[in-house]
Amino acid sequence: MTQIQKSTAQYFLAGRSIGSTQNALALAGDYLSAAAFLGSIAMYFSQGMDSLFYAVATLIGWTLLLILFSDKLRQTEAFTFSDVINQGFNSQRLKAxxxxxSILISIFYLLVQLMGAGTLLSLLFDINYTVSLLCIGGLTGLLVLLGGMKATTMVQSIKALLLFIFAGIMTFLVLKSFHFSFSELFVRVASLSSFNALKPSPAISSGIEQISLILGLVLGLLGLPHILMRFFTVKDEKTALYSAAGTTFLIAIFFILNLIIGFGAFVLLHGEVLEGGNNMALLHLAKLLAGSNFQWVLAILVFITVLAVIAGLVMAASASITHDLIPILFPKQQSNIFIAKISVVIVFLAGVGLAYLFKGVNLAFLFGIAFAWVASAHFPVMFCRFYLKGFNEKGAFYSLLVGAVGSLLFIISSNTVWVNILGFEELHPYKSPTLFVLPFSFLILFILRDRKVCKA
Structure with a gap:
């Protein structure tokens, strides 16, 4: 490995030196984002039980990640997702x-975090949403440009610890309002909503929509570029396995706390029109329970949370540009730290632009769409890379192509984009593409597998 390659690996992967405890905290920090905290509380507040679908499904995803991929990813000695599925093929088209x-998924997921942080900063300091987006881009950009993966990992670990502390305090305050009685809390939820908040809302009341959503959330986690990248930063397979186990435990605890906080917001803020929209329900609840000072402290913590996740996403997208795309587009140009930092700026600009366009859309919904895209495109290829005999370059390429393009077309044709943003007439009633696209991705891999290898 050349000195340039070593310096690039140091910048993106922290020299593969992260320990299991810190990596577990960083993984939790990577995942517990604006959507996981702000968005989930907003969804409990506005749609009740829907948020629990997201929580349970993604928790199952963490368990599957632990069982199926955690140690195998580290065994590949990969740098990016592209390295994992292209290993042994050296295919330019598959790599591209x-x-x-990976870049598109990271940017789409990035816009969710930027929207949460932008709305939060705009609400706190009474500044324009666009200005707040640019401020966030500048702050996170400094972290990523100057510190790389080591700085990103440290910030993610610290903010994960702080987030659990404040989620614990919020849970305590909510339960105190209901005399520490779970039954009293849920009786109030049922009475205020005529039990509707304890059932799926009309948004996911269709059985097909529920199945598609759950599939996307469960399988999407297993292919998120910034999550996979964490398994490339540890020293060996054992450390990767312990990291995944620790993270699964932490995420389970956090979702239990979120359930209480979310339904607490549903009852205590019932009927209120919230400044900043439903995505700010957590901040309004904090102010109601403990005053303005506590709201500010929590807001700063959530802001740090979003910045840390943004940093991880930008690192993943930038790694794909620097390590995968640049050598294809410019064969004579060797990737280096300067190119890596230029790619960071490009990723930020794309994320800020999308965050401006999607202003006001529920964060947890966008989070689910990002997962659905990954589930349909990345998961089938990665699963078959490790478990399908006869897995080959042709199958991987066309499966990934169908999964990515099919999901993108489905998302664009859904009411969220086609009707609400573009202003056209409804084409179909479904929002999540996974159930409709995933089977084709797997079918292509199966049909195009190398039968000679299967018979051997």
């Missing part, structure tokens, strides 16, 4: 396609 899907 997988890098492109």
């Amino acid at each position: 396609l997988s890098a492109s899907t």
Whole structure:
């Protein structure tokens, strides 16, 4: 490995030196984002039980990640998702396609975090949403440009610890309002909503929509570029396995706390029109329970949370550009730290632009769409890379292409984009693409597998 390659690996992967405890905290920090905290509380507040679908499904995803991929990912000695599925093929087209899907997914997921942080900063300091987005881009950009993966990991670990502390305090305050009685809390939820908040809302009341949503959330986690990248930063497979186990435990605890906080917001803020929209329900609840000072402290923590997740996403997208795309587009140009930092700026600009366009859309919903895209495109290829005999370059390329393009077209044709943003007439009633696209991705891999290898 050349000195340039070593310095690039140091910048993006922290020299593969992260320990299991710190990596577990960083993984939790990577995942517990604006959507996981702000968005989930907003969904409990506005749609009741829907948020629990997201929580349980993604928790199952963490368990599957632990069982199926955690140690195998580290065994590959990979740098990016593209490296994992292209290992042994050295295919330029597969590398270009997988890098492109990784970048697009990271940017789409990035816009969710930027929207949460932008709305929060705008609400706190009474500044324009666009100005707040640019401020966030500048702050996180400094962290990523100057510190790389080591600085990102440290910030993610610290903010994960702080987030658990404040979620614990919020849970205590909510339960105190109901005399520490779970039954009293849920009786109030039932009475205020005529039990509707304890059932799926009309948004996911269709059985097909529920199945598609759950599939996307469960399987999407297993292919998120910034999550996979964490398994490349540890020293060996055992450390990767322990990291995944620790993170699964932490996420389970956090979702239990979120359930109480979310339904507490549903009851205590019932009927209120919230400044900043439903995505700010957590901040309004904090102010109601403990005053303005506590709201500010929590807001700063949530802001740090979002910045840390943004940093991880930008690192993943930038790694795909630097390590995968640049060598294809410019064969004579060797990737280096300067190119890596230029790619960071490009990723930020794309994320800020999308965050401006999607202003006001529920964060947890966008979070689910990002997962659905990954589930349909990345998961089938990665699963078959490790478990399908006869897995080959042709199957991987066309499966990834169908999964990515099919999901993108489905998302664009859904009411969220086609009707609400573009202003056209409804084409179909479904929002989540996974159930409709995933089977085709797997079918292509199966049909195009190398039968000679299967017979051997």
